Amino acid sequence: MSDPVVTEIDHVAIAVRDLDGAVEYYRSTYGVEPVHREVVEKDGVEEVLLRVADSYVQLLTPVRDDSPVAKYLEKKGEGIHHVAYRVDDCAAALERVKREGHQVIDEAPRPGSRGTTVAFVHPKTAFGTLIELVQE
Secondary structure (H helix, E strand, O other): OOOOOOEEEEEEEEOOOOHHHHHHHHHHHHOOEEEEEEHHHHHEEEEEEEOOOEEEEEEEEEEEOOHHHHHHHHHOEEEEEEEEEOOOHHHHHHHHHHHHEEEOOOOEEEHHHOOOEEEOHHHHHHOOEEEEEEEO
């Protein structure tokens, strides 16, 4: 058996149309406060992170009509967009995914929000789940 590549869940991303409404829902219903808010221009999204234990709930909303999240909302509606796993080495984890014959969205790691390094694995070869690898 090989060493595990993922160390823990970094976040579960939820695509929403009304970011402020979603933040207020989590605040009033579950008592969690935002710990980070950022527009990620490259991905065309605005995100809010809500800390839950050592992980996050990431609320995402599009800032452009051509962003992947805008297309997701149009096609599937609001809901879970992807699951992100923490890894010690994003490049090594991505290479392992490719070596195992799985399809990736990012051929190389790239900058993510809050200073992380990220790469996405295509849902087509991940049992229908978009997976993000996150190195802090």
